[in-house]
Amino acid sequence: MLIGPRLALSWLTVVPVRGPETVGRDDARAAIGWTPLVGVGLGASAAAVLWFGVVAASLPAVLAGALGVSALALLTRGMHIDGLADTADGLGCYGPPERARDVMRSGSAGPFGVAAIGLVMLVQAAGFGALASAEQWWSVVVAVAAGRVAVVLACRRGVRPASDTGFGALVADSQSRVVVSTWAVLAVAASTLAVDGRWWQGPVVLVVALGAAALGVRHCVRRFGGVSGDVLGAAVETTTTIVVVGLLAGLPSA
Template identity: 50%
Template sequence: MTAWRGLALALSWLTVLPVRAGTGSAPAAGVAAAAIRWAPVVGALVGAVSGALAWGLVAAGVPTLVAGLLGVAAGVLATRGMHVDGLADTADGLGCYGPPERALAVMRDGGAGPFAVVTLLVALGAQAAALAAVAPLGPAVATAAGALAAATGRAGFAWCARRGVPAARPGGLGASVAGSQPWWVAAAWWVLLAAAAALLVPARWPGVLGVAAAAVLVVGLSAHTRRRFGGMTGDVLGAASELGVTAVLVVLSAAL
Protein backbone atom coordinates (compact mmCIF):
# COMPACT_ATOMS: atom_id res chain seq x y z
CA MET A 1 0.00 0.00 0.00
CA THR A 2 2.82 2.40 0.86
CA ALA A 3 4.42 1.80 -2.55
CA TRP A 4 1.25 2.71 -4.45
CA ARG A 5 0.67 5.75 -2.26
CA GLY A 6 4.27 6.68 -3.03
CA LEU A 7 3.56 6.51 -6.77
CA ALA A 8 0.50 8.72 -6.34
CA LEU A 9 2.56 11.18 -4.32
CA ALA A 10 5.34 11.16 -6.92
CA LEU A 11 2.82 11.99 -9.66
CA SER A 12 1.33 14.73 -7.48
CA TRP A 13 4.70 16.20 -6.51
CA LEU A 14 6.50 15.90 -9.82
CA THR A 15 3.85 16.58 -12.47
CA VAL A 16 0.84 18.78 -13.11
CA LEU A 17 -1.44 15.73 -13.22
CA PRO A 18 -4.39 16.17 -10.83
CA VAL A 19 -3.53 13.08 -8.78
CA ARG A 20 -4.83 12.98 -5.24
CA ALA A 21 -2.13 11.49 -3.05
CA GLY A 22 -4.33 11.52 0.04
CA THR A 23 -1.45 12.39 2.34
CA GLY A 24 -2.41 15.87 3.48
CA SER A 25 0.16 18.62 3.85
CA ALA A 26 2.77 16.38 5.50
CA PRO A 27 3.08 12.90 3.94
CA ALA A 28 4.27 10.04 6.09
CA ALA A 29 8.02 9.44 5.94
CA GLY A 30 7.57 6.03 4.31
CA VAL A 31 5.30 7.41 1.61
CA ALA A 32 7.67 10.31 0.86
CA ALA A 33 10.59 7.87 0.61
CA ALA A 34 8.58 5.66 -1.75
CA ALA A 35 7.80 8.69 -3.92
CA ILE A 36 11.52 9.30 -4.42
CA ARG A 37 11.98 5.69 -5.52
CA TRP A 38 9.14 6.07 -8.04
CA ALA A 39 10.52 9.35 -9.44
CA PRO A 40 12.39 7.80 -12.42
CA VAL A 41 9.15 6.15 -13.61
CA VAL A 42 7.35 9.48 -13.47
CA GLY A 43 10.29 11.11 -15.23
CA ALA A 44 10.19 8.54 -18.02
CA LEU A 45 6.56 9.43 -18.71
CA VAL A 46 7.35 13.15 -18.89
CA GLY A 47 10.43 12.61 -21.04
CA ALA A 48 8.64 10.31 -23.44
CA VAL A 49 6.03 12.98 -24.07
CA SER A 50 8.72 15.60 -24.66
CA GLY A 51 10.60 13.39 -27.11
CA ALA A 52 7.45 12.36 -28.98
CA LEU A 53 6.32 15.97 -29.22
CA ALA A 54 9.69 17.06 -30.64
CA TRP A 55 9.55 14.30 -33.26
CA GLY A 56 5.95 15.16 -34.16
CA LEU A 57 6.82 18.81 -34.64
CA VAL A 58 9.79 17.96 -36.86
CA ALA A 59 7.58 15.60 -38.89
CA ALA A 60 5.09 18.46 -39.29
CA GLY A 61 7.78 20.67 -40.79
CA VAL A 62 8.75 22.72 -37.75
CA PRO A 63 12.48 23.63 -37.73
CA THR A 64 14.40 21.14 -35.62
CA LEU A 65 15.75 23.63 -33.08
CA VAL A 66 12.29 25.10 -32.54
CA ALA A 67 10.94 21.57 -32.10
CA GLY A 68 13.65 20.85 -29.55
CA LEU A 69 12.88 24.02 -27.62
CA LEU A 70 9.17 23.25 -27.56
CA GLY A 71 9.84 19.67 -26.47
CA VAL A 72 11.93 20.92 -23.55
CA ALA A 73 9.31 23.55 -22.73
CA ALA A 74 6.64 20.85 -22.58
CA GLY A 75 8.68 18.98 -20.00
CA VAL A 76 9.14 22.13 -17.94
CA LEU A 77 5.42 22.85 -18.01
CA ALA A 78 4.58 19.25 -17.12
CA THR A 79 6.67 19.57 -13.96
CA ARG A 80 5.49 23.07 -13.00
CA GLY A 81 9.03 24.27 -13.65
CA MET A 82 10.10 22.96 -10.25
CA HIS A 83 13.26 21.19 -11.47
CA VAL A 84 14.58 24.14 -13.45
CA ASP A 85 13.75 26.39 -10.50
CA GLY A 86 15.83 24.10 -8.30
CA LEU A 87 18.71 24.24 -10.77
CA ALA A 88 18.56 28.03 -10.83
CA ASP A 89 18.45 28.38 -7.04
CA THR A 90 21.28 25.87 -6.59
CA ALA A 91 23.44 27.74 -9.10
CA ASP A 92 22.90 31.02 -7.26
CA GLY A 93 23.61 29.37 -3.91
CA LEU A 94 26.84 27.81 -5.14
CA GLY A 95 27.86 31.06 -6.79
CA CYS A 96 27.63 33.28 -3.72
CA TYR A 97 30.28 33.91 -1.08
CA GLY A 98 29.90 33.30 2.62
CA PRO A 99 28.92 30.46 4.96
CA PRO A 100 26.17 27.89 4.30
CA GLU A 101 23.60 30.16 5.94
CA ARG A 102 24.33 32.86 3.37
CA ALA A 103 24.04 30.41 0.46
CA LEU A 104 20.72 29.06 1.77
CA ALA A 105 19.38 32.60 2.20
CA VAL A 106 20.26 33.38 -1.43
CA MET A 107 18.46 30.23 -2.53
CA ARG A 108 15.35 31.17 -0.54
CA ASP A 109 15.27 34.67 -2.01
CA GLY A 110 13.32 33.58 -5.10
CA GLY A 111 15.03 35.91 -7.56
CA ALA A 112 17.25 34.77 -10.40
CA GLY A 113 20.82 35.98 -10.16
CA PRO A 114 23.46 35.92 -12.88
CA PHE A 115 24.60 32.38 -12.03
CA ALA A 116 21.02 31.14 -12.32
CA VAL A 117 20.43 32.86 -15.65
CA VAL A 118 23.62 31.56 -17.25
CA THR A 119 23.10 28.05 -15.89
CA LEU A 120 19.53 27.89 -17.20
CA LEU A 121 20.55 29.20 -20.61
CA VAL A 122 23.32 26.62 -20.95
CA ALA A 123 21.36 23.65 -19.55
CA LEU A 124 18.06 24.26 -21.33
CA GLY A 125 19.80 25.37 -24.51
CA ALA A 126 21.90 22.20 -24.53
CA GLN A 127 18.82 20.06 -23.89
CA ALA A 128 16.89 21.74 -26.70
CA ALA A 129 19.74 21.47 -29.21
CA ALA A 130 20.35 17.83 -28.28
CA LEU A 131 16.67 16.94 -28.53
CA ALA A 132 16.55 18.71 -31.88
CA ALA A 133 19.39 16.50 -33.10
CA VAL A 134 17.69 13.31 -31.90
CA ALA A 135 14.09 14.08 -32.95
CA PRO A 136 14.59 13.57 -36.73
CA LEU A 137 15.80 10.01 -36.11
CA GLY A 138 12.23 8.80 -35.76
CA PRO A 139 9.46 8.51 -33.16
CA ALA A 140 10.89 5.46 -31.40
CA VAL A 141 14.35 6.98 -30.97
CA ALA A 142 13.06 10.40 -29.92
CA THR A 143 10.61 8.94 -27.40
CA ALA A 144 13.18 6.53 -25.97
CA ALA A 145 15.81 9.28 -25.71
CA GLY A 146 13.44 11.61 -23.90
CA ALA A 147 12.28 8.89 -21.53
CA LEU A 148 15.83 7.72 -20.78
CA ALA A 149 17.09 11.24 -20.12
CA ALA A 150 14.25 12.21 -17.81
CA ALA A 151 14.26 8.92 -15.93
CA THR A 152 18.02 9.14 -15.41
CA GLY A 153 17.68 12.69 -14.14
CA ARG A 154 15.10 11.65 -11.53
CA ALA A 155 17.21 8.65 -10.49
CA GLY A 156 19.61 11.22 -9.07
CA PHE A 157 17.01 12.08 -6.43
CA ALA A 158 17.76 8.86 -4.58
CA TRP A 159 21.49 9.57 -4.46
CA CYS A 160 21.02 13.11 -3.16
CA ALA A 161 18.55 11.83 -0.54
CA ARG A 162 20.68 8.85 0.51
CA ARG A 163 21.24 7.94 4.13
CA GLY A 164 23.95 9.96 5.82
CA VAL A 165 23.13 13.21 3.98
CA PRO A 166 21.15 15.51 6.28
CA ALA A 167 18.69 18.21 5.33
CA ALA A 168 20.40 21.58 5.03
CA ARG A 169 17.41 23.32 6.62
CA PRO A 170 14.14 22.31 8.27
CA GLY A 171 10.91 22.17 6.30
CA GLY A 172 10.19 21.67 2.62
CA LEU A 173 10.64 18.76 0.25
CA GLY A 174 14.32 18.34 1.05
CA ALA A 175 13.75 17.86 4.77
CA SER A 176 10.92 15.38 4.16
CA VAL A 177 13.10 13.01 2.11
CA ALA A 178 16.67 13.67 3.31
CA GLY A 179 18.42 10.50 4.41
CA SER A 180 15.51 8.32 3.31
CA GLN A 181 17.22 6.19 0.64
CA PRO A 182 19.75 3.37 0.91
CA TRP A 183 22.74 4.21 -1.29
CA TRP A 184 22.03 1.26 -3.57
CA VAL A 185 18.64 2.58 -4.73
CA ALA A 186 20.22 5.17 -7.01
CA ALA A 187 22.89 2.70 -8.13
CA ALA A 188 20.21 0.13 -8.97
CA TRP A 189 18.26 2.67 -11.00
CA TRP A 190 21.37 3.73 -12.92
CA VAL A 191 22.27 0.11 -13.71
CA LEU A 192 18.69 -0.65 -14.78
CA LEU A 193 18.52 2.43 -16.99
CA ALA A 194 21.91 1.67 -18.55
CA ALA A 195 20.71 -1.85 -19.34
CA ALA A 196 17.49 -0.49 -20.83
CA ALA A 197 19.51 1.97 -22.91
CA ALA A 198 21.66 -0.85 -24.27
CA LEU A 199 18.51 -2.60 -25.45
CA LEU A 200 16.38 0.30 -26.65
CA VAL A 201 18.74 3.01 -27.92
CA PRO A 202 20.47 2.50 -31.30
CA ALA A 203 24.18 1.59 -31.16
CA ARG A 204 23.73 0.65 -27.47
CA TRP A 205 26.76 2.38 -25.98
CA PRO A 206 25.64 6.02 -26.35
CA GLY A 207 22.78 5.46 -23.92
CA VAL A 208 24.99 3.61 -21.46
CA LEU A 209 27.61 6.37 -21.61
CA GLY A 210 24.91 9.00 -21.11
CA VAL A 211 23.63 7.30 -17.97
CA ALA A 212 27.20 6.92 -16.66
CA ALA A 213 27.97 10.60 -17.31
CA ALA A 214 24.78 11.63 -15.51
CA ALA A 215 25.66 9.45 -12.51
CA VAL A 216 29.14 10.98 -12.25
CA LEU A 217 27.75 14.51 -12.39
CA VAL A 218 25.11 13.82 -9.74
CA VAL A 219 27.62 12.19 -7.39
CA GLY A 220 29.85 15.25 -7.76
CA LEU A 221 26.95 17.65 -7.28
CA SER A 222 25.78 15.88 -4.14
CA ALA A 223 29.25 15.90 -2.61
CA HIS A 224 29.78 19.58 -3.38
CA THR A 225 26.36 20.77 -2.20
CA ARG A 226 26.68 18.77 1.00
CA ARG A 227 29.92 20.61 1.77
CA ARG A 228 28.66 23.99 0.64
CA PHE A 229 25.15 23.93 2.12
CA GLY A 230 25.65 21.55 5.02
CA GLY A 231 23.25 19.01 3.51
CA MET A 232 20.66 18.65 0.77
CA THR A 233 17.60 20.69 -0.15
CA GLY A 234 14.72 20.30 -2.56
CA ASP A 235 16.55 22.65 -4.91
CA VAL A 236 19.46 20.21 -5.06
CA LEU A 237 17.06 17.51 -6.23
CA GLY A 238 15.95 19.75 -9.08
CA ALA A 239 19.54 20.53 -10.01
CA ALA A 240 20.44 16.83 -10.02
CA SER A 241 17.52 16.09 -12.30
CA GLU A 242 18.40 18.75 -14.85
CA LEU A 243 22.09 17.80 -14.86
CA GLY A 244 21.17 14.20 -15.53
CA VAL A 245 18.74 15.07 -18.31
CA THR A 246 21.30 17.32 -19.98
CA ALA A 247 24.10 14.76 -19.79
CA VAL A 248 22.06 11.95 -21.34
CA LEU A 249 20.64 14.06 -24.16
CA VAL A 250 23.99 15.62 -25.05
CA VAL A 251 25.76 12.26 -25.17
CA LEU A 252 22.98 10.73 -27.27
CA SER A 253 22.94 13.64 -29.70
CA ALA A 254 26.69 13.45 -30.16
CA ALA A 255 26.84 9.71 -30.68
CA LEU A 256 23.69 8.70 -32.58
Protein backbone atom coordinates in the same frame (compact mmCIF):
# COMPACT_ATOMS: atom_id res chain seq x y z
CA MET B 1 0.59 0.84 -1.50
CA LEU B 2 -0.53 3.58 -3.92
CA ILE B 3 0.62 6.45 -1.71
CA GLY B 4 4.11 6.43 -3.24
CA PRO B 5 3.15 6.77 -6.91
CA ARG B 6 0.29 9.14 -6.16
CA LEU B 7 2.50 11.42 -4.12
CA ALA B 8 5.26 11.26 -6.73
CA LEU B 9 2.82 12.35 -9.44
CA SER B 10 1.41 15.07 -7.19
CA TRP B 11 4.86 16.43 -6.33
CA LEU B 12 6.56 16.11 -9.70
CA THR B 13 3.87 16.80 -12.29
CA VAL B 14 0.72 18.77 -12.93
CA VAL B 15 -1.31 15.56 -13.10
CA PRO B 16 -4.35 16.20 -10.85
CA VAL B 17 -3.67 13.42 -8.37
CA ARG B 18 -4.16 14.06 -4.67
CA GLY B 19 -1.58 12.83 -2.23
CA PRO B 20 -2.17 12.22 1.48
CA GLU B 21 -3.32 15.11 3.64
CA THR B 22 -0.15 14.94 5.73
CA VAL B 23 3.16 13.68 4.38
CA GLY B 24 5.59 11.86 6.65
CA ARG B 25 9.04 10.46 6.08
CA ASP B 26 7.71 7.06 5.02
CA ASP B 27 5.42 8.65 2.44
CA ALA B 28 8.25 10.82 1.12
CA ARG B 29 10.62 7.85 0.92
CA ALA B 30 8.08 5.89 -1.11
CA ALA B 31 7.43 8.84 -3.44
CA ILE B 32 11.12 9.37 -4.21
CA GLY B 33 11.41 5.67 -4.95
CA TRP B 34 8.83 6.12 -7.72
CA THR B 35 10.47 9.22 -9.20
CA PRO B 36 12.28 7.48 -12.09
CA LEU B 37 9.05 5.87 -13.28
CA VAL B 38 7.43 9.30 -13.33
CA GLY B 39 10.44 10.38 -15.39
CA VAL B 40 9.66 7.67 -17.94
CA GLY B 41 6.18 9.11 -18.35
CA LEU B 42 7.53 12.64 -18.69
CA GLY B 43 10.12 11.46 -21.20
CA ALA B 44 7.46 9.72 -23.27
CA SER B 45 5.40 12.93 -23.25
CA ALA B 46 8.40 14.96 -24.43
CA ALA B 47 9.10 12.39 -27.16
CA ALA B 48 5.48 12.67 -28.32
CA VAL B 49 5.76 16.46 -28.56
CA LEU B 50 9.02 16.11 -30.49
CA TRP B 51 7.48 13.56 -32.87
CA PHE B 52 4.58 15.87 -33.57
CA GLY B 53 6.91 18.81 -34.16
CA VAL B 54 9.45 17.07 -36.40
CA VAL B 55 7.40 14.37 -38.14
CA ALA B 56 3.80 15.55 -38.16
CA ALA B 57 4.30 19.33 -38.41
CA SER B 58 7.72 19.35 -40.18
CA LEU B 59 9.01 22.05 -37.87
CA PRO B 60 12.73 22.87 -37.68
CA ALA B 61 14.49 20.56 -35.24
CA VAL B 62 15.54 23.32 -32.85
CA LEU B 63 12.00 24.68 -32.68
CA ALA B 64 10.61 21.20 -31.99
CA GLY B 65 13.27 20.78 -29.30
CA ALA B 66 12.24 24.06 -27.71
CA LEU B 67 8.64 22.86 -27.67
CA GLY B 68 9.74 19.62 -26.02
CA VAL B 69 11.62 21.50 -23.32
CA SER B 70 8.66 23.82 -22.81
CA ALA B 71 6.32 20.84 -22.47
CA LEU B 72 8.52 19.37 -19.76
CA ALA B 73 8.60 22.70 -17.94
CA LEU B 74 4.81 22.93 -18.06
CA LEU B 75 4.29 19.34 -16.97
CA THR B 76 6.62 19.82 -13.98
CA ARG B 77 5.51 23.36 -13.08
CA GLY B 78 9.06 24.51 -13.88
CA MET B 79 10.18 23.47 -10.39
CA HIS B 80 13.39 21.80 -11.56
CA ILE B 81 14.38 24.85 -13.58
CA ASP B 82 13.75 27.01 -10.53
CA GLY B 83 15.87 24.66 -8.43
CA LEU B 84 18.68 24.87 -10.98
CA ALA B 85 18.64 28.67 -10.85
CA ASP B 86 18.57 28.82 -7.05
CA THR B 87 21.37 26.28 -6.75
CA ALA B 88 23.55 28.15 -9.25
CA ASP B 89 23.02 31.40 -7.35
CA GLY B 90 23.81 29.68 -4.04
CA LEU B 91 27.02 28.22 -5.41
CA GLY B 92 27.99 31.57 -6.87
CA CYS B 93 27.72 33.60 -3.68
CA TYR B 94 30.30 34.17 -0.98
CA GLY B 95 29.90 33.44 2.68
CA PRO B 96 28.97 30.53 4.96
CA PRO B 97 26.30 27.92 4.18
CA GLU B 98 23.66 30.03 5.93
CA ARG B 99 24.35 32.91 3.53
CA ALA B 100 24.12 30.59 0.51
CA ARG B 101 20.81 29.16 1.71
CA ASP B 102 19.42 32.68 2.21
CA VAL B 103 20.34 33.53 -1.38
CA MET B 104 18.60 30.37 -2.59
CA ARG B 105 15.44 31.27 -0.66
CA SER B 106 15.34 34.86 -1.90
CA GLY B 107 12.77 34.08 -4.60
CA SER B 108 14.60 35.92 -7.39
CA ALA B 109 17.11 34.65 -9.95
CA GLY B 110 20.55 36.23 -9.93
CA PRO B 111 23.11 36.30 -12.75
CA PHE B 112 24.38 32.78 -12.07
CA GLY B 113 20.86 31.41 -12.05
CA VAL B 114 19.87 33.16 -15.27
CA ALA B 115 23.03 31.96 -17.00
CA ALA B 116 22.46 28.38 -15.81
CA ILE B 117 18.86 28.34 -17.05
CA GLY B 118 19.82 29.83 -20.41
CA LEU B 119 22.65 27.38 -21.00
CA VAL B 120 20.79 24.26 -19.93
CA MET B 121 17.60 25.11 -21.80
CA LEU B 122 19.53 25.98 -24.97
CA VAL B 123 21.50 22.73 -24.89
CA GLN B 124 18.41 20.66 -24.14
CA ALA B 125 16.35 22.29 -26.90
CA ALA B 126 19.06 21.78 -29.51
CA GLY B 127 19.81 18.30 -28.22
CA PHE B 128 16.22 17.10 -28.12
CA GLY B 129 15.69 18.49 -31.60
CA ALA B 130 18.72 16.63 -32.92
CA LEU B 131 17.60 13.38 -31.29
CA ALA B 132 14.16 13.82 -32.84
CA SER B 133 15.66 14.45 -36.27
CA ALA B 134 17.57 11.18 -35.91
CA GLU B 135 14.36 9.47 -34.73
CA GLN B 136 16.02 8.51 -31.45
CA TRP B 137 12.80 8.62 -29.44
CA TRP B 138 13.96 6.18 -26.77
CA SER B 139 17.00 8.38 -26.16
CA VAL B 140 14.67 11.20 -25.15
CA VAL B 141 12.87 8.97 -22.66
CA VAL B 142 16.18 7.71 -21.24
CA ALA B 143 17.55 11.23 -20.81
CA VAL B 144 14.50 12.53 -18.97
CA ALA B 145 14.21 9.43 -16.78
CA ALA B 146 17.93 9.55 -15.96
CA GLY B 147 17.43 12.98 -14.42
CA ARG B 148 14.96 11.43 -11.99
CA VAL B 149 17.27 8.52 -11.22
CA ALA B 150 19.77 11.18 -10.12
CA VAL B 151 17.20 12.32 -7.55
CA VAL B 152 17.09 8.83 -6.02
CA LEU B 153 20.89 8.83 -5.83
CA ALA B 154 20.87 12.27 -4.21
CA CYS B 155 18.47 11.05 -1.50
CA ARG B 156 20.51 7.95 -0.64
CA ARG B 157 21.38 6.97 2.91
CA GLY B 158 24.04 9.18 4.44
CA VAL B 159 23.15 12.36 2.53
CA ARG B 160 21.96 14.83 5.15
CA PRO B 161 19.37 17.58 4.59
CA ALA B 162 20.39 21.23 4.46
CA SER B 163 17.65 22.15 6.92
CA ASP B 164 15.46 20.52 9.54
CA THR B 165 12.37 21.72 7.67
CA GLY B 166 11.23 21.77 4.07
CA PHE B 167 11.35 19.28 1.23
CA GLY B 168 14.96 18.29 1.79
CA ALA B 169 14.25 17.27 5.36
CA LEU B 170 11.52 14.91 4.14
CA VAL B 171 13.45 13.13 1.41
CA ALA B 172 17.17 13.33 2.24
CA ASP B 173 18.77 10.17 3.66
CA SER B 174 15.67 8.17 2.67
CA GLN B 175 16.71 5.78 -0.11
CA SER B 176 18.32 2.44 0.67
CA ARG B 177 21.25 1.02 -1.24
CA VAL B 178 18.95 -1.58 -2.75
CA VAL B 179 16.61 1.05 -4.23
CA VAL B 180 19.49 3.21 -5.46
CA SER B 181 21.30 0.27 -7.03
CA THR B 182 18.14 -1.10 -8.62
CA TRP B 183 17.26 2.13 -10.38
CA ALA B 184 20.85 2.74 -11.47
CA VAL B 185 21.10 -0.75 -12.98
CA LEU B 186 17.71 -0.43 -14.70
CA ALA B 187 18.66 2.94 -16.16
CA VAL B 188 21.97 1.62 -17.48
CA ALA B 189 20.25 -1.45 -18.93
CA ALA B 190 17.58 0.66 -20.63
CA SER B 191 20.25 2.89 -22.14
CA THR B 192 21.69 -0.02 -24.16
CA LEU B 193 18.84 0.61 -26.62
CA ALA B 194 19.35 4.38 -26.76
CA VAL B 195 21.89 4.54 -29.62
CA ASP B 196 21.31 2.43 -32.71
CA GLY B 197 24.27 0.22 -33.55
CA ARG B 198 26.27 1.20 -30.44
CA TRP B 199 24.77 -0.59 -27.44
CA TRP B 200 27.70 0.43 -25.24
CA GLN B 201 27.35 4.20 -25.71
CA GLY B 202 24.21 4.56 -23.62
CA PRO B 203 25.62 2.77 -20.56
CA VAL B 204 28.84 4.78 -20.73
CA VAL B 205 26.88 8.03 -20.92
CA LEU B 206 24.59 7.02 -18.05
CA VAL B 207 27.49 6.08 -15.79
CA VAL B 208 29.27 9.36 -16.53
CA ALA B 209 26.11 11.44 -16.06
CA LEU B 210 25.04 9.80 -12.80
CA GLY B 211 28.61 9.98 -11.52
CA ALA B 212 28.74 13.68 -12.33
CA ALA B 213 25.40 14.18 -10.59
CA ALA B 214 26.68 12.40 -7.48
CA LEU B 215 29.77 14.60 -7.41
CA GLY B 216 27.66 17.72 -7.91
CA VAL B 217 25.34 16.77 -5.06
CA ARG B 218 28.34 16.03 -2.86
CA HIS B 219 29.72 19.49 -3.54
CA CYS B 220 26.34 21.08 -2.80
CA VAL B 221 26.11 19.17 0.49
CA ARG B 222 29.46 20.62 1.51
CA ARG B 223 28.56 24.13 0.34
CA PHE B 224 25.01 24.30 1.72
CA GLY B 225 25.33 21.96 4.68
CA GLY B 226 23.09 19.33 3.08
CA VAL B 227 20.70 18.58 0.26
CA SER B 228 17.53 20.56 -0.50
CA GLY B 229 14.73 20.54 -3.01
CA ASP B 230 16.64 23.08 -5.10
CA VAL B 231 19.66 20.80 -5.27
CA LEU B 232 17.45 17.94 -6.41
CA GLY B 233 16.01 20.13 -9.16
CA ALA B 234 19.50 21.07 -10.30
CA ALA B 235 20.46 17.39 -10.35
CA VAL B 236 17.49 16.62 -12.60
CA GLU B 237 18.31 19.29 -15.17
CA THR B 238 22.07 18.82 -15.28
CA THR B 239 21.85 15.04 -15.53
CA THR B 240 19.29 15.23 -18.32
CA THR B 241 21.48 17.68 -20.20
CA ILE B 242 24.61 15.55 -19.89
CA VAL B 243 22.76 12.45 -21.10
CA VAL B 244 21.30 14.30 -24.10
CA VAL B 245 24.73 15.52 -25.18
CA GLY B 246 26.35 12.14 -24.58
CA LEU B 247 23.75 10.22 -26.58
CA LEU B 248 24.16 12.63 -29.49
CA ALA B 249 27.92 12.09 -29.74
CA GLY B 250 28.75 10.29 -32.96
CA LEU B 251 25.25 10.38 -34.48
CA PRO B 252 25.66 11.08 -38.23
CA SER B 253 22.48 13.16 -38.41
CA ALA B 254 23.34 15.20 -35.29
